[in-house]
Amino acid sequence: MPEISYLEAIRQALWQEMKRDERVFLLGEDIGCYGGAFGLTHGMLDEFGPERIRETPISEATIVATAIGASLLGMRPVAEIMFMDFILLTLDQLANQAAKMRFMFGGRTTVPMVVRMPAGSGTGAASQHSQSLESVLMHFPGLKVVNPSTPYDAKGLMLAAIRDPNPVCFVEHKVLYKTKGEVPEGDYTIPLGVGEIKRAGRDITVVANNIMVMKTLHVAEKLSEAGIEVEVIDPRTLLPLDTQTIIDSVLRTGRLLVVHEACQTGGWAGEVIASVVGSPAFDYIDTPVRRLGGKDIPIPYNRGLEKIAIPQEDDIEQEIRAMVEGRI
Amino acid sequence: MTDDSRKVIEQEAGSHEAFEEQVKRLGLSDETLIDLDRTMCTIRHFEYMADKLYAAGKVHGTMHLSAGQEAVAVGISLAVRSDDYFINHHRGHGHFIAKGADINLMMAEFLGKDTGYNHGRGGSMHIADFQSNNLGANGIVGGGIPQAVGVGLALQMQRRKEICICIFGDGASNEGVFHEALNMVALWKLPVLYICENNKYGMSMDVARATAKLPIAQRAEAYGIPWACVDGNDVVAVYDAMKIAADHVRAGIGPYFVETVTYRYFGHSKSDRNLYRSKEEIEDWKQNRDPIMRFTKHLLRAEILGESQAHEIDAEAEQVIVRAVEFAEASPEPEPSTLTEYVYA
Secondary structure, eight states: OOEEEHHHHHHHHHHHHHHHOTTEEEEETTOSTTOSTTSTTTTHHHHHHHHHEEEOOSOHHHHHHHHHHHHHTTOEEEEEOSSGGGGGGTHIIIIIIIHHHHHHTTTOOOOOEEEEEEEOSSSSOOTTSOOOOHHHHTTSBTBEEEOOOSHHHHHHHHHHHHHSSSEEEEEEEGGGTTOEEEOOSSOOOOOTTOOEEEEOOSSEEEEEOHHHHHHHHHHHHHHHHTTOOEEEEEOSEEETTOHHHHHHHHHHHSOEEEEEEEESTTOTHHHHHHHHHTSGGGGGOOSOOEEEEEOSSOOOSSHHHHHHTSOOHHHHHHHHHHHHTTOO | OOHHHHHHHHHHSSOHHHHHHHHHHHTOOHHHHHHHHHHHHHHHHHHHHHHHHHHTTOOOSOOOOOTTOHHHHHHHHHHSOTTSEEEOOSSOHHHHHHTTOOHHHHHHHHTTOTTSTTTTSSOGGGOOBGGGTBOOOOSSTTTTTTHHHHHHHHHHHTTOOOOEEEEEETGGGGSHHHHHHHHHHHHTTOOEEEEEEEOSBSSSOBHHHHOSSSOGGGGGGGGTOOEEEEETTOHHHHHHHHHHHHHHHHTTSOOEEEEEEOOOSSOSSTTOOOTTSOHHHHHHHHHHOOHHHHHHHHHHHTTSSOHHHHHHHHHHHHHHHHHHHHHHHHSOOOOGGGTTTTSOO
16 A cells, blocks of 8 residues: 555545545635645646636635535635634634534534634744644534644544535644555545544543544554553544544543543543543543643744653653553 | 815715716616615615614614615625625625625524524624625624635636625725735735725714825735726716626736725614714715615616606615515524534534
8 A cells, every 4th residue: 555644645535536526626715836835636626627716815704604605515625724823813704604504594504614724833933823623613613623643543534524415514634634654546535524433442541632542552562562552542533522433442441541642621632531531431431531731822933842741752651551551 | 075075975965967877888787776776775675674673672782784884785796796705894784795695594684593604603893605606794894805815816716707796894904814815815816805984984984084105905006906986875986887897807917905885873783872973974974875765766767667656666665674674573483402413514
């Protein structure tokens, strides 16, 4: 199986779906010859032309609104919002409009659209270009929030997202763009709303998203040598959230840690923990459940400060050891 | 109201000769003119009935009534095709009726019934009828303006001849997306007809206090979009302007912008105590500029209608609304078991 990057996997999904379905088109800022801020759409303008690789002015709210309007007429738009931070400029259209249209209109329409949004820190882009706002988007029923951690998942989830009849927020992580993995060349989808056990283990369940999945997997390999077996769950879709896979895992391990880069307060770890402690798994919990989120601060510019603003592998390792060794 | 906008009204109002000349030039048949009158009466009765139902405690939520603005809705609908797309604002009852919506289903939605257009999920503010390409009213001021870009883009990409008519109020023209959207429809020459229904007030804010330069329509100039500002209480003038605009848009050469200057009789919504305008002002509009009265007078003078026929049309329109209320009141409430339906497809 060919090994390609997370970025290339998303591009491949877009490319193949545009070949397969003429209703699909891309819109966003600088997605033409520039290839988008991260080069993800590089080469697509030459292949598909300016009508389907639709470059827009810097008008984020209207980019999302344009996707909404086009989807109502049967198109399958994929909008790019250059940095996830900028979705805050589009929230009326995402949250008041796209998320609610099907419901408000009594089920008489669908809003099949995807909004891509690179998230996360680690690039020295400071406070307004580094946020992880997926928890914010989870508060709007009607939206789906997808958040892949591997190239394989990124392609399969993107193909599923474009074919989904609902508005999907597709949250990518900038630091993952260059990570590589095996990705089939052919067509495949990963169902939205289904999590995956990325690594099986008996001692503790760690639920993590995007880059934290990778960090936790590294830690798990290291701890395995020390005799601690970590089960790593990637929900892949945050809304709707596959709580059953997590509950089933905690029934086996009796311990739960949730790790995310998003600020801890109001972060989605709280949602996971509430779902688990409110379930029959409660009786099987041996250790206080814990969460490890980003610090409750804006992301700083300085390299050293930026790094310690979000959970690092050492932090995850210490937390797991403390929980498994009964020091909490 | 600015001097400019005031002039628009006063120049147009009153001259029967001008009316006859305009009707002749536009080739409007007697039958069409009578239909315009009938639809305006139907809208007026719908709105007064809505108010009455609210006063009787039969309406759960809020409503935004368009009595006084009927000529705008009716003039637009005559100028466009029935398969053209509508995106609407929160004060939308009139536009729906003029576009041919089923009044029973509208009234049922207004009363929150399962038989309503939205199965009781939307109410007055969100009525939509996708079968007739009516993409719905919007509760967020200006929320539909940028969505028209997407509808226009899809129509252009699908090489279709329908156009998108997006109606919003004077207040919405001060939202940021108004400017984003106008720029984009002009840039891409999209088949979008923007209509600013200026009824003089936002909630209480006079348009002249909210808008640095009037008329609102002149803002289109900045984006290279052709525009007009017309008397929104003169149904033939509205049709005349909309026909020119719609033909331009349908020719595929780009968007058009029309401002219609009109006036709402009721308050903004049910919370309104009319503290920002005088009774005299409201009465002045009702007595001297009422769109139905003005039009009916012309029809009577031109002997297109007789007095008794005019009364008959009005009485029939009222009956349509009375029957719609009967339908709505006899309709079932949505089942509690369906609460979570329609969130996801």
